[in-house]
Amino acid sequence: MTEHSPVDQNPTAPLPASSTRTAAGPGVVAAFAPPPADRPRRRYAVAGTGHRAGMYVAALTGDHADVGEIVAWLDPNPARVDYYDAQVGTALGRGEPAGLPRYTPDALERMIGEQRVDTVVVTSVDRTHADLVDRSLRAGADVVVEKPLTTDADGCRRITRAVADTGNDLVMTFNYRYAPRNSALRQVIADGAIGQVTGVHFEWVLDTMHGADYFRRWHREKSNSGGLLVHKASHHFDLVNWWLDDVPERVYASGGLRFYGDANAAARGLGPRPARGTGAGADPFALDLRDDPRLEALYLRAERHDGYLRDQDPFAPGVTIEDNMSVLVDYRRGATLSYSLNAHGPWEGYRVSVNGTLGRAELSVVERGHIRLDGDGNIDLDPSASAGPGAADPVRPAGDRLVLQRHWGRAEEVAIPDGIGGHGGGDAILLMDVFRRDLRLHADPLGRAAGHLDGVRAVAVGIAANESLRTGHPVRVADLALGTPLTGDDAPRTGAAARV
Secondary structure, eight states, rough: OOOOOOOOOOTOOOOOGTTOSSSTTTSSOOOOOOTTTOOOOOEEEEEEEEEOOOOOOOHHHHTTTTTEEEEEEEEHHHHHHHHHHHHHHHTTOOOOOOOEEEEOGHHHHHHHHHHOOEEEOOOOGGHHHHHHHHHHHHHHHHHEEESSSSSHHHHHHHHHHOOOOOOOOOOEEEEGGGGGGHHHHHHHHHTTTTOOOOEEEEEEOOOOOOTTTTTHHHGGGGHOOOOOOHHHHHHHHHHHHHHHHHHEEEEEEEEEESSSSSHHHHHHTOOOOSSBTTOOOOOOOOOOOOGGGIIIIITTTHHHHHHTTTTOOTSSOOOOOOOOEEEEEEEETSSSEEEEEEEESEEEEEEEEEESEEEEEEEEEEEEESBBTTTTSBBBBOOOGGTTTTTTTTSSSSEEEEEEEETSSOOOEEEOOOOSSSSTTTTTHHHHHHHGGGBSSSTTTTTBBOHHHHHHHHHHHHHHHHHHHHHHHOGGGGGGGOSOSTTSSSSSSTTHHHHH
16 A cells, blocks of 8 residues: 555644645655455444544545454444444445434443454444443453553553453554654664653643633533643653653642633633534634534534534633643653643644754754634634645744754754654554554564553653642552553563564
8 A cells, every 4th residue: 555545633633744645755664564355344333423543534435444354332322323323324425314323332342242343443432441341341342542542541441351361462552652753752762762762741732712712612621631641642641662662650730720611711701602603603713513524423413412512712611721831750670751731822732852872863843833814803724724824833833853962963854754644644654554553574673653551651650640639649550550560571462462
C-alpha cells in the first residue's frame, strides 16, 4: 500500500497538512505482506459510535477492508448507529444503510457470540472502557481500545485481571507514537545521541478552539474522563514513557480550573451566557453543531434519544476538570519529567526538551498558530479556511522542528519525514499496525505498537496526578496498586507490544 485515504479528525482540532496527505515520506510506512487469498477477514464490532469511531469505520470500509469487516454496532443511541450504518452501506455500494446488527451495552456478550466477533473496537466514553474491555475479553474477543485505557485504579485492576485470566489480546491505539516527529525524537534518544537522559521538559498548549471543546462535552465531568490529566495527557505521558523506555515511579501535581467554568466567567465579568452553542450567535467560544455535518448528524439529531448535549457552553456550571496543570514525575532510572498542560492558549502545539549526559534534543511543534474567526466572529470549522489569503502566520507558522545539540558542538536540525492523517501524521500509520500487524515483514525497531501494559503505564501518571491534586502530596505509583508491575523485566508483555 503506497496511497492511503485521509483519516477523519475532530473538527475542532488543528488540521495539519498530513490530514489530507495520501503518501508518506521515505521510510515512514512499514512493509506489509499481502493477506493470504484464502484467509477470512477478521470480524469487528464497534462499541461506541461517537465521532472517534469514524477513524475505524473509515479504515475498515476503505484501506483495510481486505483484512477486516464491521459486523455489528454497540451503542445505546440509535441515531449515531444510523449515521455509521449508512456510511458502511455507501462504502459497500448498496445505496442504502448496511443494516448491520445493533446492540446495547447490556447485550455485549450476546453480540460477540451471535455475530462471531473476533475483535471489539472500544471508542466509547472513557468511564465505560474498563467494563467493555473486561467483558469483551472474557466473552472471547480481542480488543482495540482508544486512549485512555481507563480512568482510575479500579479500571486498571479490572483490565489487567481480564488480560491475565483470558490471554486474549488488547491493542492500545497510541497514535502519537506514530507521528514522524515523535518517532524521530525516539530514534535520537535510542541512538544515544544525547547520552543518558537526565530530564525532560514537556509543555502542551491547547487553544481556545480545541481546548474549549473538552469543556463543552462529557469530558467536562471528571467522573467521565478522569480529567485532562488522564483523557488528554495519557497521550503525552505515553510518549515520555516510550521515548525514555522507562516507567514512572513518583508523581506530584498542581493545578486547577482557572479559565473555564461559571465561577471564572463571573469573576471576569462575562455576564449571562447561552447554555449551548448551537444557535447562540456570534461567540468565539460557541460551537454550533449545524456548522459541521458530522457533528450535526452524530449529536444534534441524536439528542432526542439520550439528552446528551455536545455543544454546552464551556463556562456553564458543572465543570469538574482542570484547565491548568503542572506535573513532576520521577522515573525509575533517574530521569525527571516536568510537564504542563494549558487548555486556553491562543495557539496550539507543544515543546519538548530532553537533556542528557552528552547534549540536548528539542522538539518544537506548532499545530495551529492562531484561531481563525469567520465574518460573524465565530470559530471557523471550515478546513479550507487555513488555505485562504492571509491565513499563513509569519510569526508562528504551523510546522515542526527537531534540533539536536551535543556538548561543545553546533546545533543541527534532524529531518522529520512526512506523515499521513491526523495527530501529527500518525493516524493512518497506526491503523496499519492495528489491522495488519501480523502481516508486517519486519519488526518495528521503534516499538510503536502498544499493549495493555503501555496503557496502564500511561494512565498511571494521570491517576497519580489526580490523587496528588486531591491530597496535595506526592504519590508513589506502586501505592496505587494498579494490578500489575509496570516494569518490563518483571511484568509479562502481552498483546500487541509482545507480538510485533
